[in-house]
Amino acid sequence: MSHRKYFKPAPELESEVDALVARYPSPRSAVVMVMHTVQEYFGCIPADALEWIARKLDIEPINVYELVTFYPMFHQAPVGKFHIKVCRTLSCALRGSWRLHEFLCDRLGLDSGVDGPQTTPDGMFTVEFVECLASCGTAPAMMCNDELYEEMDREKTSELIEQCKKKWLPNMDSNHD
Numbered sequence: 023m024s025h026r027k028y029f030k031p032a033p034e035l036e037s038e039v040d041a042l043v044a045r046y047p048s049p050r051s052a053v054v055m056v057m058h059t060v061q062e063y064f065g066c067i068p069a070d071a072l073e074w075i076a077r078k079l080d081i082e083p084i085n086v087y088e089l090v091t092f093y094p095m096f097h098q099a100p101v102g103k104f105h106i107k108v109c110r111t112l113s114c115a116l117r118g119s120w121r122l123h124e125f126l127c128d129r130l131g132l133d134s135g136v137d138g139p140q141t142t143p144d145g146m147f148t149v150e151f152v153e154c155l156a157s158c159g160t161a162p163a164m165m166c167n168d169e170l171y172e173e174m175d176r177e178k179t180s181e182l183i184e185q186c187k188k189k190w191l192p193n194m195d196s197n198h199d
């Protein structure tokens with residue numbers, strides 16, 4: 023007999039998810055929306071919560087895991103206030119996105135050689151190399167949270183960093199230069 027303790031979500035999260043699931047013809051159809059709700063609550067989809075989603079919707083954990091790893095908007099670990107995604111697929115790569123990624127990491131004190139998302143120690147920025155952002159005609163492309171940035175170059179990348187700092191920390195002395 024297993025003595026494993028299952029993750030128990032906060033009652034308000036469970037009620038929100040229950041209300042959401044009730045709007046779909048079958049629980050499994052709600053999976054992406056439930057994932058958004060869980061991520062909004064935790065800032066990511068932790069492993070325990072992933073298993074809870076699967077149990078709740080009567081699907082296998084691998085089905086949820088596949089979605090978490092396929093869609094760039096889902097995260098398995100918390101990300102910074104500003105999540106900057108740099109496209110590394112062909113059109114963007116040909117127009118210098120790898121060099122821009124290196125430049126961005128240098129500016130933020132991150133290691134461009136590390137695979138996967140990296141977050142600055144103050145939790146302000148996460149930088150991640152991702153596949154096509156569906157803006158190949160205006161390469162190189164980046165996203166910062168939900169906003170798309172096109173035809174990026176070093177100057178625009180520096181501006182983006184400054185905009186983020188101004189938006190959230192208007193009185194901050196620059197910690198990332």
Ligand code: FES
Nearest residue numbers: 109114155157158
């Ligand atoms: S290749 Fe970069 S947006 Fe498509």
